[in-house]
Amino acid sequence: MARRDVSLAAMHRIIEKAGAERVSRSATEQLAEILEDVGRQIGVTALELAMHAGRKTVRAEDVKLAAKKLY
Amino acid sequence: MARRDVSLAAMHRIIEKAGAERVSRSATEQLAEILEDVGRQIGVTALELAMHAGRKTVRAEDVKLAAKKLY
Numbered sequence: 001m002a003r004r005d006v007s008l009a010a011m012h013r014i015i016e017k018a019g020a021e022r023v024s025r026s027a028t029e030q031l032a033e034i035l036e037d038v039g040r041q042i043g044v045t046a047l048e049l050a051m052h053a054g055r056k057t058v059r060a061e062d063v064k065l066a067a068k069k070l071y
Numbered sequence: 072m073a074r075r076d077v078s079l080a081a082m083h084r085i086i087e088k089a090g091a092e093r094v095s096r097s098a099t100e101q102l103a104e105i106l107e108d109v110g111r112q113i114g115v116t117a118l119e120l121a122m123h124a125g126r127k128t129v130r131a132e133d134v135k136l137a138a139k140k141l142y
Contacts, residue, residue: 005084006106010076014107015129017076018114020121026131031113034138035077035106036085042102043089050091058086060097067105071142 005039006032042066076110077103113137 011028043058045066050058082099114129116137121129 005081005088006077007081010078011110013076014110015114015117015134018111018118020114020118020127020129022128024128024130027117027129027134030131030134031110031117034113034134035110038109038142039082039085039102039106040089042105043086043091046086046098046102047089047091056091057093057095058091058098059095060101063086063098063101063105071109 004032005036008032011035038071041070045070075103076107079103082106109142112141116141 008025008028011031012023015023015027015031042063043066046058046062049062049065050056053062079096079099082102083094086094086098086102113134114137117129117133120133120136121127124133
């Protein structure tokens with residue numbers, strides 16, 4: 001398995017904040033996998049948008065537009 | 072601003088792995104905001120699905136189905 005980019009503790013907090021009394025470890029692993037996948041897709045699209053704008057630096061506006069296009 | 076659930080370093084890694092040479096701090100903040108929002112939505116729906124199944128524990132299957140329903 002690839003090294004995690006987001007922590008399982010963070011995933012646990014997010015689900016707990018939704019009001020869950022208990023959260024299984026596999027649930028936190030599942031959420032980490034999903035959010036990293038969403039993040040990767042946004043990252044790839046944001047980079048394309050930055051390059052399209054003639055930049056080598058990915059900016060907030062690229063991430064925002066990427067998320068809007070994808071989701 | 073609410074305390075972050077995901078780290079900006081993690082967001083930076085995700086965008087860098089997409090191939091970006093440089094990533095602005097605001098881009099990492101934007102990605103954190105988006106992923107936390109996605110996570111919250113999945114968390115709320117996953118909890119509903121767990122309760123619907125008569126459980127108080129959120130499991131991986133709830134998170135998976137929540138993400139499928141939402142995205």
